[in-house]
Amino acid sequence: MNGEFSLESNPLSISFAGLTLANPTILASGILGYSAESLNRVAKGGAGAVVTKSVGIAPRAGYSNPTVVQAESGLINAMGLPNPGIEVYSEEIRFSKTVLRVPVIASVFGYSAEEYAVVAKRAVEAGADAVELNVSCPHVKQTGAEIGQSPKFLSEVVQTVKAAISKPLIVKLSPNVADITVLARAAVEAGADALTAVNTLKAMAIDAETMRPILSNVRGGLSGAAVKPVALRCVYDIHEALGDVPVVGCGGVANWRDAVEFFLAGASAVQIGTAVAENTEVFQAVTKGVETYLRRKHYGSVKEIVGLAHRK
Amino acid sequence: MNGEFSLESNPLSISFAGLTLANPTILASGILGYSAESLNRVAKGGAGAVVTKSVGIAPRAGYSNPTVVQAESGLINAMGLPNPGIEVYSEEIRFSKTVLRVPVIASVFGYSAEEYAVVAKRAVEAGADAVELNVSCPHVKQTGAEIGQSPKFLSEVVQTVKAAISKPLIVKLSPNVADITVLARAAVEAGADALTAVNTLKAMAIDAETMRPILSNVRGGLSGAAVKPVALRCVYDIHEALGDVPVVGCGGVANWRDAVEFFLAGASAVQIGTAVAENTEVFQAVTKGVETYLRRKHYGSVKEIVGLAHRK
Amino acid sequence: MRISQIVRIRTESPTVKTFMLTDRLCAKAKPGQFLMLWIPGVDEIPLSVLDAGDNLVSVSVKAVGDATRHLHALEAGATVGVRGPFGNCFTESRGRVLLVGGGTGTAPLLFLAKQLAAKTERLSFVEGAKTKDELLFVHELGGICNEKSLITTTEDGTAGLQCLVTQPLASLLDKEKFDMIYTCGPEIMVKKIFEMTEKRKLPIEASLERLMRCGIGLCGSCMIGKYRVCRDGPVFNAAQLREVQEELGISKLGFDGSRIPL
Amino acid sequence: MRISQIVRIRTESPTVKTFMLTDRLCAKAKPGQFLMLWIPGVDEIPLSVLDAGDNLVSVSVKAVGDATRHLHALEAGATVGVRGPFGNCFTESRGRVLLVGGGTGTAPLLFLAKQLAAKTERLSFVEGAKTKDELLFVHELGGICNEKSLITTTEDGTAGLQCLVTQPLASLLDKEKFDMIYTCGPEIMVKKIFEMTEKRKLPIEASLERLMRCGIGLCGSCMIGKYRVCRDGPVFNAAQLREVQEELGISKLGFDGSRIPL
Ligand SMILES: Cc1cc2nc3c(=O)[nH]c(=O)nc-3n(C[C@H](O)[C@H](O)[C@H](O)COP(=O)(O)OP(=O)(O)OC[C@H]3O[C@@H](n4cnc5c(N)ncnc54)[C@H](O)[C@@H]3O)c2cc1C
Ligand SMILES: Cc1cc2nc3c(=O)[nH]c(=O)nc-3n(C[C@H](O)[C@H](O)[C@H](O)COP(=O)(O)OP(=O)(O)OC[C@H]3O[C@@H](n4cnc5c(N)ncnc54)[C@H](O)[C@@H]3O)c2cc1C
Ligand SMILES: Cc1cc2nc3c(=O)[nH]c(=O)nc-3n(C[C@H](O)[C@H](O)[C@H](O)COP(=O)(O)O)c2cc1C
Ligand SMILES: Cc1cc2nc3c(=O)[nH]c(=O)nc-3n(C[C@H](O)[C@H](O)[C@H](O)COP(=O)(O)O)c2cc1C
Ligand code: FES
Ligand code: FES
Numbered sequence A, B: 001m002n003g004e005f006s007l008e009s010n011p012l013s014i015s016f017a018g019l020t021l022a023n024p025t026i027l028a029s030g031i032l033g034y035s036a037e038s039l040n041r042v043a044k045g046g047a048g049a050v051v052t053k054s055v056g057i058a059p060r061a062g063y064s065n066p067t068v069v070q071a072e073s074g075l076i077n078a079m080g081l082p083n084p085g086i087e088v089y090s091e092e093i094r095f096s097k098t099v100l101r102v103p104v105i106a107s108v109f110g111y112s113a114e115e116y117a118v119v120a121k122r123a124v125e126a127g128a129d130a131v132e133l134n135v136s137c138p139h140v141k142q143t144g145a146e147i148g149q150s151p152k153f154l155s156e157v158v159q160t161v162k163a164a165i166s167k168p169l170i171v172k173l174s175p176n177v178a179d180i181t182v183l184a185r186a187a188v189e190a191g192a193d194a195l196t197a198v199n200t201l202k203a204m205a206i207d208a209e210t211m212r213p214i215l216s217n218v219r220g221g222l223s224g225a226a227v228k229p230v231a232l233r234c235v236y237d238i239h240e241a242l243g244d245v246p247v248v249g250c251g252g253v254a255n256w257r258d259a260v261e262f263f264l265a266g267a268s269a270v271q272i273g274t275a276v277a278e279n280t281e282v283f284q285a286v287t288k289g290v291e292t293y294l295r296r297k298h299y300g301s302v303k304e305i306v307g308l309a310h311r312k
Numbered sequence C, D: 001m002r003i004s005q006i007v008r009i010r011t012e013s014p015t016v017k018t019f020m021l022t023d024r025l026c027a028k029a030k031p032g033q034f035l036m037l038w039i040p041g042v043d044e045i046p047l048s049v050l051d052a053g054d055n056l057v058s059v060s061v062k063a064v065g066d067a068t069r070h071l072h073a074l075e076a077g078a079t080v081g082v083r084g085p086f087g088n089c090f091t092e093s094r095g096r097v098l099l100v101g102g103g104t105g106t107a108p109l110l111f112l113a114k115q116l117a118a119k120t121e122r123l124s125f126v127e128g129a130k131t132k133d134e135l136l137f138v139h140e141l142g143g144i145c146n147e148k149s150l151i152t153t154t155e156d157g158t159a160g161l162q163c164l165v166t167q168p169l170a171s172l173l174d175k176e177k178f179d180m181i182y183t184c185g186p187e188i189m190v191k192k193i194f195e196m197t198e199k200r201k202l203p204i205e206a207s208l209e210r211l212m213r214c215g216i217g218l219c220g221s222c223m224i225g226k227y228r229v230c231r232d233g234p235v236f237n238a239a240q241l242r243e244v245q246e247e248l249g250i251s252k253l254g255f256d257g258s259r260i261p262l
Helices: A004-009 A036-044 A085-099 A113-125 A151-164 A180-189 A225-242 A256-265 A282-296 B004-009 B036-044 B085-099 B113-125 B151-164 B180-189 B225-242 B256-265 B282-296 C066-073 C103-116 C138-144 C167-175 C187-199 C238-243 D066-073 D103-116 D138-144 D167-175 D187-199 D238-243
Strands: A014-016 A019-021 A025-027 A049-051 A068-071 A074-077 A104-108 A130-134 A169-173 A194-197 A201-204 A219-223 A247-250 A269-272 B014-016 B019-021 B025-027 B049-051 B068-071 B074-077 B104-108 B130-134 B169-173 B194-197 B201-204 B219-223 B247-250 B269-272 C002-011 C016-022 C034-039 C043-048 C051-053 C056-062 C079-086 C096-102 C122-129 C150-154 C180-184 C204-207 C235-237 C251-253 C259-261 D002-011 D016-022 D034-039 D043-048 D051-053 D056-062 D079-086 D096-102 D122-129 D150-154 D180-184 D204-207 D235-237 D251-253 D259-261
Touching: A025 A036, A025 A282, A036 A049, A036 A085, A068 A219, A074 A225, A074 B225, A085 A104, A085 A113, A104 A113, A113 A130, A113 A151, A130 A151, A151 A169, A151 A180, A169 A180, A180 A194, A180 A225, A194 A225, A201 B225, A219 A225, A219 B225, A225 A247, A225 A256, A225 B074, A225 B201, A225 B219, A225 B225, A247 A256, A256 A269, A256 A282, A269 A282, B025 B036, B025 B282, B036 B049, B036 B085, B068 B219, B074 B225, B085 B104, B085 B113, B104 B113, B113 B130, B113 B151, B130 B151, B151 B169, B151 B180, B169 B180, B180 B194, B180 B225, B194 B225, B219 B225, B225 B247, B225 B256, B247 B256, B256 B269, B256 B282, B269 B282, C016 C066, C034 C056, C034 C066, C043 C056, C043 C066, C043 C079, C043 C103, C051 C103, C056 C066, C056 C103, C096 C103, C096 C167, C096 C187, C103 C122, C103 C138, C103 C180, C122 C138, C122 C167, C138 C150, C150 C167, C167 C187, C180 C187, C187 C204, C187 C238, C204 C238, C235 C238, D016 D066, D034 D056, D034 D066, D043 D056, D043 D066, D043 D079, D043 D103, D051 D103, D056 D066, D056 D103, D096 D103, D096 D167, D096 D187, D103 D122, D103 D138, D103 D180, D122 D138, D122 D167, D138 D150, D150 D167, D167 D187, D180 D187, D187 D204, D187 D238, D204 D238, D235 D238
Parallel strands: A025 A049, A025 A269, A049 A104, A104 A130, A130 A169, A169 A194, A194 A247, A247 A269, B025 B049, B025 B269, B049 B104, B104 B130, B130 B169, B169 B194, B194 B247, B247 B269, C096 C122, C096 C180, C122 C150, C180 C204, D096 D122, D096 D180, D122 D150, D180 D204
Antiparallel strands: A014 A019, A068 A074, A074 A219, A201 A219, B014 B019, B068 B074, B074 B219, B201 B219, C002 C016, C002 C079, C016 C056, C034 C043, C034 C079, C051 C056, C204 C235, C251 C259, D002 D016, D002 D079, D016 D056, D034 D043, D034 D079, D051 D056, D204 D235, D251 D259
């Protein structure tokens, strides 16, 4: 593993929100993220950091199958946040920290600010290097509206979590909003150190023969290449509105070119989810491609190209 | 052309909001919709109705090229609402009515409720059989927010237009909102006779080599197969929330199976845009496929399958 | 998700039925691969391919719970959904091979045996079940193996030897030399067989089962150690089985992602 | 949008330059097809293919406004974007053919002439320009046509006949029998030529220009009558030209979609 010094001089290394990554590719939440072994496999596949499966206060079995259905250039999933609860998952985080040589970001969800805070605190105590808030859950006290769709709820959750932990706090935004910059601003003003943009687009699939929705939960989240143009626009919007706030791009990254597009839009790093199905070493391939690109374009570091698409 | 009687007994004929169509496929707004000749060509390609290019109060040249860029399984466009203004376009509508044998729906946009109303009124005077409101424009008095993203603005626009015209009023909803049913309800309560769901998803494309956004307007709207899962979910959401309000599905329809999925989700008809590039006779092909499907499934009419995916 | 029709149903035992489905893609499946079968409105479950070809694919299903019982209640002509084929397949071995199947685990091995029959020097099959009624595909296997090379065991002695399937194995492995052992069945059985082959330094390929959701290597529901059973498996070789020994036959991930004892 | 490099630039006249670009797809373009060229940060414009092959494609561009002037200012090695090839192409005719080009409209006809040269019984070319300097590709055309079959005209008489390109045509059409007339150039010229071929009941294919945005038949910017020039054209035959006679050489859609006189 590279020491701090070589990380600094490594053209692919990036730092944001107090985290330093050897390269700007991160495993997205929910992908192979249950166990330390699987996180480690992805780290060995070249990820600069990993985000765990989203974990809540109590165990959840998730929805029954079908939980995943193919869409044109993408997938729709409705797993239903299956997770063993933070009690059990803390062990996995602790174990991860003994085997992984990259930062472990714990993805946390809840149905109230307090729940988020409890889970985040436990995750940090177990060794998580940072916390990412998955705010695509409905707010229990206000049925229907998702926390990530309301600046008020979001702000409350972020503030409460921020007060509970000392590690970097990343907020993963939903693209299912009228103006993502409003939510981004609310999160940052409430104390978020960085933003991940974006989670999945609300979608569904219907089968004409059986005349039914395919997913057992009816609705799910669209990911993969189909959402890239939307995710890219979200990152661009946030970078334009909020300037220096570090943004992690997420949605449809499958190769170095996609990653570069996100950097140019304003992302400091990218998360990769759906493309991991094809190749758990996609991180390596993306990093290599980005490195070649930087060399060809005569840039000394990936940091130098962040936001360049905004140049007039 | 079939008379009223045969339309009634035609399994493909549908009626909604006071319009009767020989088949449930409609040309989406902005596609080949400048001239009466092109609308007529599409009608001859089998469309049950046509929506014109969106027209405003004054001429607009639109954005400069690039205005269209390919995305994975879709297109991103930012035409910038080029249109000759209702003054000139009234002539085209008038002429359309002399040559077309299908209903002509005038798509109307504006930057204030009054503008919408003026244009809609002129379109109806010129002979439009119905008006579809394109509410994806920013509200001038409230820069930034699009009319279609605010229940309050939307309601105001719909009410004002409704008071100004006697023909059916269709509101075309934006998918770029947290909860489309809130906007759908606002539109219906303000007097909309039907809803079209949906317009394009806000998106963008960046070129890694030149490090710039590709569209001259930077941001554009994503259409085509990529958005179908989102559009389908929007139609499903609206049908679930508002029951009998007629909904026209729009987004990624390219074949009969797509159309059937929209009917099952709750659409009474579908609009087709992007797929027209491949084949201006896509309407015919879709209609034929839907007819075969209905026969195979022993349904007497397309009306019978509307919303069936909601059965428990 | 592709929509498929059930074209034929065959009852194999009081608890097992075989379903033949139309599906162009799964009709190209290889022995060891599985498919995800959607029973509309009920569930989607992983099932090993029993046979494939001519635009048709067959699966043998034991009724154990909600989904499998609903499936058993379907009749020919019913519509189901299919994804796949998924996963890797058994490798072809040409010398002397031994196949050991338990319960519905016999299904992929029958498919494999059919493929290997003409190509191997000798093919032996050991099949075990609780009772005679549950011994699957005995007739088909009899057509592939000669009498001596097909050994059946039942726990209640209603057919074949009265013992566990692992019992005749020990002497078989000591007496004869095998170039490859293939196995599929309850994981406790697989684990015991793996211990036997390890002791004798014999090559083995075992097909494992884990909870499947996505089936395409994304969700992590099916992990055993660092492996995704749906994508890196379901067939694992000796070296891989060694790597997952801490979990093999011991624990798996439950629906909520926590480790549960097997 | 594919990114392409300008590998060579050749000056054809004081106002026209030819750009050779790398592009695998447009390198397969046929005579009559066009591409959309993105000048990053400036505009994207339609340009007829002048030549194609070996992963390269060439276009000849007259500097007339913002985009074309920016393009003229680029140097070899510059990066541009390419979409296409779009549209239909000229049909191959094997008998006696006549090609009539005006201005940069000569570009696709040169491409066509090269393709037809070996295949036709006789190939005649009439090219017109304002002045000698603007007569494009005279050298290349000389290599394809023999002296007698290449006629050039200039309005100022600095080269060839002093007249409009349409003038020598009348007698040519009366004197000789042609199996096909191909034309491309200013629409007024095309219109006149069409009138001449109609009077004589001769077959014709004309390549037209309209405002292009999407290039793929979607936006309707390029309609002439019921036809999309980008998709149904840009090459139209006599029957189609007859259908659009009300607009041919008379009006087109402007940027705002209103009809403007040509
Ligand atoms: C790769 C693979 C191949 C298989 N091949 C066959 C086969 O050929 N024939 C056969 O009869 N069975 C096969 N199974 C097992 C089969 O998938 C389960 O019996 C079935 O899912 C039970 O569903 P249920 O609703 O009837 O039972 P439930 O009551 O829901 O569950 C009973 C048990 O089945 C298992 N199970 C349930 N859902 C799943 C799931 N989504 N993925 C994996 N296991 C699950 C669990 O162990 C559970 O405890 C295979 C499993 C895997 C992983
Ligand atoms: C099918 C086709 C093939 C063409 N082939 C060639 C060619 O081989 N060589 C060549 O020099 N020119 C060709 N043109 C014309 C060329 O596209 C215009 O000269 C160019 O777009 C002018 O852009 P500008 O910004 O320099 O000029 P501007 O000042 O923007 O416009 C000058 C004129 O160019 C035309 N124009 C501008 N933008 C467009 C557009 N997007 N689409 C169509 N016309 C436009 C309009 O008539 C306008 O009035 C072709 C046009 C078409 C439609
Ligand atoms: C199967 C699956 C499960 C997911 N689970 C989670 C999750 O638990 N928490 C979360 O924040 N995002 C989850 N996501 C969303 C991804 O982290 C990511 O935001 C999204 O898939 C877009 O990225 P991609 O296109 O690279 O997949 C999941 C996505 C998939 C496909
Ligand atoms: C080139 C283009 C231009 C469009 N112009 C308009 C428009 O003027 N008004 C409008 O309401 N929608 C416009 N749209 C959106 C379509 O009408 C439609 O809502 C969208 O493309 C989704 O449908 P599709 O996937 O079938 O194309 C346009 C779409 C495209 C691709
Ligand atoms: S079932 Fe999802 S990774 Fe294997
Ligand atoms: S340029 Fe858009 S239809 Fe021809």
